[in-house]
Amino acid sequence: MRHAHPLRPAVPEPTLTSDTHVPCREPGPADVPAIPAQKSSGAPYGLLPFNAAAPAGAVELLLACCHSRRWAERIAAHRPYPTTDALLAAAEEAGYDLAGADLDEALAAESSAPPHPDAPPAARTALRAAHAAYESRFGHAFVISLDGVRPGERLDAVLAGIRSRLGNEPEEERAVAADELRRLARSRLAFALAGGLTSTRGNL
Numbered sequence: 133m134r135h136a137h138p139l140r141p142a143v144p145e146p147t148l149t150s151d152t153h154v155p156c157r158e159p160g161p162a163d164v165p166a167i168p169a170q171k172s173s174g175a176p177y178g179l180l181p182f183n184a185a186a187p188a189g190a191v192e193l194l195l196a197c198c199h200s201r202r203w204a205e206r207i208a209a210h211r212p213y214p215t216t217d218a219l220l221a222a223a224e225e226a227g228y229d230l231a232g233a234d235l236d237e238a239l240a241a242e243s244s245a246p247p248h249p250d251a252p253p254a255a256r257t258a259l260r261a262a263h264a265a266y267e268s269r270f271g272h273a274f275v276i277s278l279d280g281v282r283p284g285e286r287l288d289a290v291l292a293g294i295r296s297r298l299g300n301e302p303e304e305e306r307a308v309a310a311d312e313l314r315r316l317a318r319s320r321l322a323f324a325l326a327g328g329l330t331s332t333r334g335n336l
Contacts, residue, residue: 178325179219183212193324194223198317199241200234203227216325223321227314235310239272242313247287255287262294269298270305277315 182190187208194204206226213219230238244263247256266274274294281289297305 178327179213179216182219182325194321197223197320197324198227198238198313200230200238202234203230203238203317216322219325220318220322224314224318227310227317230310235306235313238313238317239275239309242273242275244273245290251287255291259287259291262291266294266298270302270309272309275309275312275316277312277319279315279319 182193185193187205190208190211191201191204194207195201198204203223203226206229207219207223210222213222244267247259251259263274274290274297276290276293278286278289297308300308
């Protein structure tokens with residue numbers, strides 16, 4: 133983001149209590165980012181820098197949270213926001229107004245999170261197969277908010293989610309995916325404002 137304030141070093145990515153809301157790290161190989169950032173952003177973080185940023189910079193940060201340009205431009209256009217909560221509420225509200233093409237654009241930019249390299253080989257194989265089956269059926273990556281899920285339980289939660297949602301009809305699953313994407317976008321934005329969004333996507 134082109135802004136007069138210099139970038140500050142990125143803070144460690146939180147584990148998860150509410151997808152980015154209350155950082156709380158747990159040691160061990162399963163301690164991985166709870167919120168997969170869609171892509172890196174060089175934007176300054178914090179509400180005040182976001183409010184003061186040039187439009188293109190604010191949109192850049194927002195696109196890293198949800199890759200719908202109309203969604204990002206709408207939120208950026210309504211700055212300044214009085215509080216972080218007001219910004220997050222606006223992001224969530226805008227997510228409910230995604231048109232079909234906007235949702236297609238956002239889902240097309242998502243990618244399936246790989247399993248943690250320390251996961252058992254059988255679990256890694258099962259997850260890859262589940263992702264492949266989902267993408268073959270619905271034409272886009274599986275998206276899920278892991279809000280409140282402990283690091284060691286994420287792989288099982290994703291596998292269970294994919295297997296459950298594979299039985300959905302395409303339009304039903306599209307609605308479920310849109311809801312999960314809204315939750316992810318809100319969480320990613322909160323994480324970005326706290327100085328996160330520094331990696332492309334965390335392992336499960």
